[in-house]
Amino acid sequence: MLQRFIDWRMNYVLVLAIIVFVVPLLMDNPFYFDLATQILIIAATVVGLNLLVGYAGQISLGHAGFYGMGAYFSAIATTTYNWPPLLAIVVAAAVVGLIAYVVGRPILRLKGHYLSMATLAVGFIIAIILNNESELTGGPDGMSVVPLSLFGWELSTFGLYSMFGFEIPGHIAWYLVAGVLLLVAVVVAQNIIDSPIGRALRSIHGSEIAARTVGVDTTHYKSLVFVVSAIYASVMGSVFAHFTGFITPAIAGFDYSIVLITMVVLGGMASPMGVILGAVVLKLMPQFLAGFQEYETAIFGFILMATMIFMPKGFYPTAMNALRRKLGRYSGGEA
Amino acid sequence: MTVMIDIKGLDKEFGGVHAIEGLEFSVEQGQVYSVIGPNGAGKTTLFNLITGFYIPTRGDITLNGESVVGMDPNRLAERGMCRTFQQMQVCMNMTALENVMLGRHLQIRANLLTSMFRLPSLLREEKACRERSEELMKFVGCGDYLDTEASAMSYGALKRLEIARALAADPKILLLDEPAAGLNGTETAELEELIRKIAQQGVTVMLVEHDMKLVMGISDRLLVINYGRKLAEGTPEEIRNNPDVIAAYLGG
Numbered sequence: 001m002l003q004r005f006i007d008w009r010m011n012y013v014l015v016l017a018i019i020v021f022v023v024p025l026l027m028d029n030p031f032y033f034d035l036a037t038q039i040l041i042i043a044a045t046v047v048g049l050n051l052l053v054g055y056a057g058q059i060s061l062g063h064a065g066f067y068g069m070g071a072y073f074s075a076i077a078t079t080t081y082n083w084p085p086l087l088a089i090v091v092a093a094a095v096v097g098l099i100a101y102v103v104g105r106p107i108l109r110l111k112g113h114y115l116s117m118a119t120l121a122v123g124f125i126i127a128i129i130l131n132n133e134s135e136l137t138g139g140p141d142g143m144s145v146v147p148l149s150l151f152g153w154e155l156s157t158f159g160l161y162s163m164f165g166f167e168i169p170g171h172i173a174w175y176l177v178a179g180v181l182l183l184v185a186v187v188v189a190q191n192i193i194d195s196p197i198g199r200a201l202r203s204i205h206g207s208e209i210a211a212r213t214v215g216v217d218t219t220h221y222k223s224l225v226f227v228v229s230a231i232y233a234s235v236m237g238s239v240f241a242h243f244t245g246f247i248t249p250a251i252a253g254f255d256y257s258i259v260l261i262t263m264v265v266l267g268g269m270a271s272p273m274g275v276i277l278g279a280v281v282l283k284l285m286p287q288f289l290a291g292f293q294e295y296e297t298a299i300f301g302f303i304l305m306a307t308m309i310f311m312p313k314g315f316y317p318t319a320m321n322a323l324r325r326k327l328g329r330y331s332g333g334e335a
Numbered sequence: 336m337t338v339m340i341d342i343k344g345l346d347k348e349f350g351g352v353h354a355i356e357g358l359e360f361s362v363e364q365g366q367v368y369s370v371i372g373p374n375g376a377g378k379t380t381l382f383n384l385i386t387g388f389y390i391p392t393r394g395d396i397t398l399n400g401e402s403v404v405g406m407d408p409n410r411l412a413e414r415g416m417c418r419t420f421q422q423m424q425v426c427m428n429m430t431a432l433e434n435v436m437l438g439r440h441l442q443i444r445a446n447l448l449t450s451m452f453r454l455p456s457l458l459r460e461e462k463a464c465r466e467r468s469e470e471l472m473k474f475v476g477c478g479d480y481l482d483t484e485a486s487a488m489s490y491g492a493l494k495r496l497e498i499a500r501a502l503a504a505d506p507k508i509l510l511l512d513e514p515a516a517g518l519n520g521t522e523t524a525e526l527e528e529l530i531r532k533i534a535q536q537g538v539t540v541m542l543v544e545h546d547m548k549l550v551m552g553i554s555d556r557l558l559v560i561n562y563g564r565k566l567a568e569g570t571p572e573e574i575r576n577n578p579d580v581i582a583a584y585l586g587g
Binding site for chain 2: 188191192194195196197198199200202203205206207209210211212213214215216217218224228270
């Protein structure tokens with residue numbers, strides 16, 4: 001029974017929803033909500049990146065570039081040019097998707113290290129542009145961003161909102177909005193994976209030769225998933241910009257791209273719950289390691305190495321396989 | 336009889352090595368056409384040329400009257416060509432059934448929008464795809480493995496799974512590269528029966544195979560190549576009595 005529950009297609013979304021909406025009951029500090037909202041936003045970003053890395057087996061070492069592009073497009077359009085935020089998010093996603101297509105189509109013909117290098121370069125170029133176009137972006141000093149607003153209804157972390165008869169402070173409202181966005185991101189990603197498109201993507205990972213033999217236009221599908229994951233990053237970048245109210249080019253930088261990839265690999269490639277867990281762990285770890293400030297990076301690196309050696313499939317799949325084996329043994333069923 | 340595949344003056348050079356030299360032959364629709372020859376004769380190279388994995392140095396390949404030289408494998412699949420591999424190409428990150436369903440890729444009209452929202456049209460197509468794929472798995476004798484992970488299947492079962500995946504694409508011509516390699520006697524007999532059934536359905540089959548008993552039993556015509564050149568071509572009877580073939584290949 002329990003075993004079947006674990007295997008059912010969308011059950012984990014239900015579990016995720018419960019976790020997302022129960023956690024705030026345990027927190028009372030606005031700082032925790034701020035951190036938790038950031039985790040939700042970044043988790044939705046890596047759910048998109050996972051489509052590219054975990055399922056299609058490609059890599060992008062410049063994905064923060066798309067995140068940063070979305071964030072800056074929204075910031076500039078809404079703050080400098082007074083666009084409505086929702087319009088800015090949609091247009092940003094379309095522009096970033098188009099750029100990802102134009103860039104992705106030629107570079108996704110590359111494989112392995114060459115693809116890594118090319119995507120790395122894409123990220124660098126975007127970060128350099130954001131740094132240097134200081135008239136638009138404010139350069140390395142960053143720029144402030146107006147709060148998110150929908151049809152005149154403004155969502156600010158400092159506001160106070162009444163929902164369902166409760167008075168909800170802005171930081172909790174933001175958390176709930178980000179939580180809903182993550183759930184939507186997960187459901188859409190899972191639907192893509194469970195479709196013929198998802199099958200084609202996974203076949204590229206499993207055997208590109210087999211995929212081509214049965215008629216999968218691998219170049220097309222690689223570009224498609226690259227664009228989809230870039231759009232995920234762009235939308236969440238836009239959301240992040242409105243959430244924090246102040247962005248710097250660091251969010252488009254190389255370090256941040258590596259963090260995104262690490263979340264996917266550490267949490268568990270091709271596992272939505274896994275990559276979300278990866279986002280949670282990687283975002284929380286610095287908080288716990290703050291006491292050992294000078295050794296923080298070293299401890300961090302050590303944990304990464306140990307995980308890759310002992311849990312090459314990532315935290316979540318390793319834990320779930322162990323659980324399945326255990327349940328299988330007790331019920332006498334197949335493991 | 337219409338000509339399914341027509342090959343003229345086919346050459347393939349790797350550096351200075353002539354892997355295929357001046358090869359000419361044609362395969363008629365509905366035939367079982369086998370290519371035999373010693374190791375290194377160029378059989379697999381020939382298959383890779385026909386299926387678009389290699390581009391010929393010279394010469395022409397036509398499929399149903401259309402020149403297909405330099406065409407990508409996925410575009411050849413759209414024209415009804417599918418194949419299996421000597422080095423099996425199975426997606427080990429998927430279940431057996433998903434591998435076969437992948438074979439129906441071109442039969443499904445799915446776009447990103449219907450996929451993202453799981454619209455009814457998509458679900459209908461997926462259901463039909465699943466049913467057809469299950470049918471094909473039973474047809475090739477993999478009925479017991481429907482939900483098995485491909486990585487947990489035996490070698491023999493995987494070989495049949497590859498055939499099921501190729502059949503899922505509704506091919507007009509199916510190329511099998513050493514399907515009997517590594518199979519025991521019983522499995523080979525089952526394979527022979529399977530290929531016969533596939534041919535009866537009107538699918539043209541091209542076969543590279545070392546198992547002489549299998550090849551002689553099911554082929555309508557045979558092509559013998561050695562050092563990339565045609566040594567002989569004809570019915571199994573003609574090949575068996577051809578002095579060149581006996582000298583060069585069957586070892587006298």
